Amino acid sequence: MSKTINLKLRVWRQASPEQAGKFEDYDAKGISTDASFLEMLDVVNDELERHDIDPIAFDHDCREGICGSCGAVVNGCAHGPESATTLCQLHMRKFKDGDVVIIEPWRANGFPIIKDLVVDRGAFDRIIQAGGYVSIRTGQAPDAHAIPIPKPAADKAMDAAQCIGCGACVAACPNASASLFTAAKINQLALLPQGHPERNRRVVAMVEQMDKEGFGSCSKHYECEAACPKEIKVENITAMNREYRRALIARD
């Protein structure tokens, strides 16, 4: 049943990349437990705007858990306390009246803060640019049924392909590693015949780019899997490491 609750928010406010940030406290009053976390922030923001205070900046778009725009560390957890759930799909019924809610941006070298909860995730695009694709031009494709793909391989590729690129894996990792993100794409394409011609080049280039972007390395804490709203498995990282070794041997 829906009811309303009051919360104390401690929110990271940072005006720009150059300026220092700090926590500010806000009251979130009369919040329906049926509201989503972002709707709670909307209520707070509308009130701030009415009082001529700059609203809390946060990225969001689909609000359906699929675009990967949203994300913040809530009480120490990337995307908040509910597993397999993006921040936009987290609902206020998971909170109790009077709770203190601490809200921070993703913190990682690879993700510079732009403002408040908004970070620059451009590094993810650059990792994909390094090789996260099949080099086929429009018009070159054979009939879709020319290559049958065993269902188990197609299903596993789909499991990996579900990554929404939100960055929670990086935020949750003690080393701020982007391994899970990078591995999911590499593994999706390694599982499919379409990805094979370029697999060696791809894995080397993407791993190098990931390192260049200032992300840490994976030391198998597996916090990433726990934080991932799409439940991408750490097996992908093992597979990526295998691909990488394979590629280096092939190169030698």
Place this chain on the structure above:
Amino acid sequence: MAIATDYWKIAESAGLDSKIPSGPIGQKWTKHKFDMKLVNPANKRKFKVIVVGTGLAGASAAATMSELGYKVKAFCFQDSPRRAHSIAAQGGINAAKNYQNDGDSVYRLFYDTVKGGDYRSREANVHRLAEVSVNIIDQCVAQGVPFAREYGGYLANRSFGGAQVSRTFYARGQTGQQLLLGAYSALMKEVASGGVEMFPRREMLDLIVVDGRACGIVVRNLVTGQLETHTADAVCLATGGYGNVFYLSTNAKGSNVTAAWRAHKRGAYFANPCYTQIHPTCIPVHGDFQSKLTLMSESLRNDGRVWVPKKPGDTRPAHEIPEADRNYYLETKYPSFGNLVPRDVASRNAKDVCDAGNGVGATGLAVYLDFTDAIKRDGMSVIEAKYGNLFQMYERITDDNPYKTPMMIYPAVHYTMGGLWVDYNLMSNLPGLHVLGEANFSDHGANRLGASALMQGLADGYFVIPYTIGDYLAKAGPSGVTPDHPEAKKVEAEVKQRIDTFIHMTGKRAVNDFHRELGLLMWDECGMARNEEGLKKALKRIPELREEFWQDVNVTGSPGTLNQCLERAGRVADFLEFAELMCTDALHRSESCGGHFREESQTDEGEAKRKDDEFCYAAAWQYNGVGETPTLHKEALEFENVKLTQRSYK
């Protein structure tokens, strides 16, 4: 009959050339591809093309044009092109592959789409769409899009949105995501190759037109607040639909009409703005804090049964209502299609039963979608395998378990068939301005069939614009306009002026307060059912609300940083102008067709009744100033292949 009134003017001569190639329907596109001029490969490098929007339509267009050798600049407002609204599409994409051997063909897909659009689309465009649909699937599979497969290793299909054949390809409940990631990967490949320069976190705020030719845009860098002027030899808008004029819709929060509206204000005609699609299976509204509505995939209607209690105001929980007291209204009224009637029909019937007081849930604005019989018939595990994800999503949002209690659903705004007017080449009436995907008006008439928007976006981007842009550039040559052209400077100064005005707004109300009020007004008067009185009421209220907005809105912060309040204010200001055109169009079209239901025009059985002798045209509107009466240009629609009939799903 549409004669000039206080609300609109009528152009003396339509002056719209749709450029439909001659010849039999099945050969028009082939013939046209041969007739179009080509740009010599060495010259392609010299042409610059701007693509605004990198959803399915824009990303596929930008990547493909770059592959051909054009210099492309691509823009989106999200932090990455991978996040465009296309990502949210769940159900699937149609293609006339006939892999199921169940009687599908290019001609059948063409026919179904024209009929589904209630005979308000252009035959030639729709046929081309059906033709290239098969290439889309090939292209996506080659990119590594993991479509669902059968045990034999071949692609799986399902029947979708009431189609009588299984022609829908899908990737679990995330088809849009997988297709977009495919197009995004092609785009990233071209960024890496240097053919595309990508500008994320940019919002297009105006179009530059020099001597009648569109040749540039002004964007705001959303991080630094800087205005940037970009010029080119052609501009493509692929900026999506305007469903958020209703505030609540299934669209992403950032979806807007701004790019299209600014182009309209610079001379591009806006066609059929009143054609909106209301999707029947969405999670009902449950509070004023609500920021968006969530779609529950249409596929649920394959197994779920829609019903309401027979007695108005029956508050018993669903499981206590015996069969005899339930009204499975779709099954009773439409015995041959049952729960699978097209979206517009399903939505309107849900509204009717709720208006009659039979709705369920806290607000009475909901109907049941019940899986009890399906679970009994097929077993829990089968239903879970099919819909597990969706049920989980429903439970996360509503806190109700659909395995145990029936889902509650209600229609919500979902898609906009209207958009900028384009000819067969996807070029608007403004030379140089091309419009792709949901942003144009072209292929879906007055109602879109399920799984056809993804098809259209990718058809436009991968297989149509790459050809037609060449013909335009070969004929028009370089624009020669650079950012220091006086007209470019002037447009940039106007944008700056507007932003300054916003920043100085120090009223008492939040931007969202106005957006919500506008949305509610549009939903009530220009939503699932429209009538003359209501539309006139809205046309009186919208200018007042706009006035109030410019008096009393508060825009915080400064223009020189990330400022989401300013972004929202700009979008809402445009919706406040656009809404008026939408209502005007709805008022002028006093027939019902597809998603546009005019209460004055219904059959004896309460179904939408077209008036083909008066309204068999696309209405393309010319802008004459804020609050000024717009001018109507009619593009007559000619049907040489499909016979116009009253749609019936009985």
